[in-house]
Amino acid sequence: MSTADCGVNCEIYDVIVVGAGVQGSSTAFNIARKGHTRSLLLEQFQLGHTHGSSHGGSRIIRSSYDVQHYAEMMPEAFKLWKEIEQEAGVQLYYNTGGTFFGHPDSAIKSIICHFQQLDLPHEVLSAKEANSRYKFLNLPNNFICVVDKSAGILAADRAVKTLQSLFIKNGGKIVDNCKVTSIHPGDVITLKTDKEDFKTRKIVLTAGPWTSKLLVPLGLKLPLTPKLCDVYYWQVDHPELCTIGSSSREMGVFSQSLEKNISCYGLPSFEHPGLVKICPHRNIDFDPANCEDRDTCPELMEEVKQFIETYLQGVSSSPSVKECCTVTLTPDEDFILDRHPKHHNIIIGAGFSGHGFKLAPVVGRILAELTLGLPSSHNLQPFKLTRLL
Ligand SMILES: Cc1cc2nc3c(=O)[nH]c(=O)nc-3n(C[C@H](O)[C@H](O)[C@H](O)COP(=O)(O)OP(=O)(O)OC[C@H]3O[C@@H](n4cnc5c(N)ncnc54)[C@H](O)[C@@H]3O)c2cc1C
Structure with missing residues (x-):
């Protein structure tokens, strides 16, 4: 961590991801894999909890999509899940048809x-x-x-744990039982939590059903x-x-x-x-x-x-x-993958509308690219939050 900008006792992270469901875990892994080891994943409950959207033994993965932009993303999702399996040495996808x-x-x-x-x-x-x-x-x-x-089952709990393990293996750090209570924007963002305060240059909010609670005080009311x-x-x-x-x-x-x-x-x-x-x-x-x-x-x-x-x-x-x-x-059941319109170092991944698990490796890649200012590998037009304002 860098201590240069805020005094001796204050560490500044490159990126803090808020929410360790499948999307936050995948995003954190993608960020750390790109060499950003000063990254932290915060989770309000104990890892493996059953209060959000990502727990349980299984999720469906399938190529069949009635919406074109998701159908087009699925070949990459299959490929990335395979790479994750290979990197971790675990089976996550079971092809059942x-x-x-x-x-x-x-x-x-x-x-x-x-x-x-x-x-x-x-x-x-x-x-x-x-x-x-x-x-x-x-x-x-x-x-x-x-x-x-191509359709089959993803071992959901195992997939989330695997993404978290790969994040740690790539130098990241996870703190669970740590609830972010407020976000104070700026070039260096302060996150107040029920444990301690954290400072970071960028944050990614992947807080599932709790996203609005964190965004409304930042002046953003999304129809989630x-x-x-x-x-x-x-x-x-x-x-x-x-x-x-x-x-x-x-x-x-x-x-x-x-x-x-x-x-x-x-x-x-x-x-x-x-x-x-x-x-x-x-x-x-x-x-x-x-x-x-x-x-x-x-x-x-x-x-x-x-x-x-x-x-x-x-x-x-x-x-x-x-x-x-x-x-x-979301009202159109499309994801939100975008920057906060005013605070550009706050990235939002939300509104996965009951079909986001299978696409988590692609979502993690996109959110990492947005966070690190890299050119996007996908057309992000369908995921812009301005469509909902
Ligand atoms: C019954 C069911 C079946 C599904 N079936 C499929 C399927 O077959 N195929 C498919 O692709 N998708 C499916 N989905 C959808 C998929 O599971 C979700 O899209 C995905 O899990 C969303 O993940 P997430 O990380 O956005 O949210 P979550 O898993 O809810 O993660 C958000 C995390 O943020 C944490 N958090 C929130 N606020 C704070 C805070 N203030 N401080 C710190 N941490 C915080 C939460 O505790 C939580 O752990 C299904 C969903 C359900 C519920």
């Missing part, structure tokens, strides 16, 4: 179009073909199904809506058909295209042996101030039961395990 189904005129249409444009391996099946190939499906005749060969999501694990009649590693497995990750009626996604058995994960896309309002006092929503569970009854076969009628998680939505 995926089925994405819905009405032909739903978002499925754009997914197919992007597969074709990007020349990615996929198949389009009629409902009848899908039902006969996958015993767990019971799709109505007016649906179609896209098979995404924290939501609570339910996660359910269900028993199945034939676990061998739905278990990662089983030679007879046929269930991959799956999702119904978002529509007005019930809409869910699912993953084969991974973190809870014998149980598959099936969850609603819909979520409910939530106040991050009460993050330790939350429960699953009976209404959402009823919706998932209805989805299972309508579209699946061989799944039990009530879940064996229930968990909660949070997401932070």
Whole structure:
């Protein structure tokens, strides 16, 4: 740390990243890897906590995207996850394949179009073909199904820990149980926390559902809506058909295209042996101030039961395990990857809108480039915060 500018006892970091979820951990790793070893990652809770958006055993990764700029980012995301696995010597991605189904005129249409444009391996099946190939499906005749060969599972908790380990290995430092209570901008920024004060030349805010709390005092009111999501694990009649590693497995990750009626996604058995994960896309309002006092929503569970009854076969009628998680939505569900409009040494990564995990290595790269003043490897237009002001 440099002590030159602020006296003998005051250390100045190059960069402090606030929030050690998947996005903050990936950003910190990318910054340290570029040689900025005077970097610090601060986390308000204990590492591995379950109050934010990044905990849990699994997340879906897939090439199938109905929005073009994310579809275009996915090949790089796959490549970077592989590099992270190699650098750390751990497996994070499990290729299961995926089925994405819905009405032909739903978002499925754009997914197919992007597969074709990007020349990615996929198949389009009629409902009848899908039902006969996958015993767990019971799709109505007016649906179609896209098979995404690249889709699979990311071991979520393991991925976050791996990014944090690589950050430390590259010279970074993590302090957890340390809540940033206020940010005082300037060429040298002061961060007040419930432990001690820190000084830094730049900060990255990747604070998930708590982002607004930190930004409003800095004069920036972004339309970020924290939501609570339910996660359910269900028993199945034939676990061998739905278990990662089983030679007879046929269930991959799956999702119904978002529509007005019930809409869910699912993953084969991974973190809870014998149980598959099936969850609603819909979520409910939530106040991050009460993050330790939350429960699953009976209404959402009823919706998932209805989805299972309508579209699946061989799944039990009530879940064996229930968990909660949070997401932070922007009105257009596009991410925010940008600088504070007035304080350019404050970088913001927020509003990952329930689909950010798979893209964390790309997000970390982009936020590191923004922080270090490097040319951007991506078109950042869709992620500018001015679109929301
Ligand atoms: C149920 C569920 C399923 C999902 N499924 C998928 C999926 O299949 N595929 C996919 O790609 N994405 C998925 N997502 C979305 C993905 O998990 C999120 O986009 C991602 O985890 C967001 O990470 P984050 O780092 O922005 O937020 P978080 O994980 O919430 O991290 C923010 C961190 O900042 C810390 N923090 C906040 N304020 C302060 C402060 N003042 N001082 C210090 N620390 C602070 C918090 O404690 C927290 O640890 C899913 C999300 C949920 C909830």
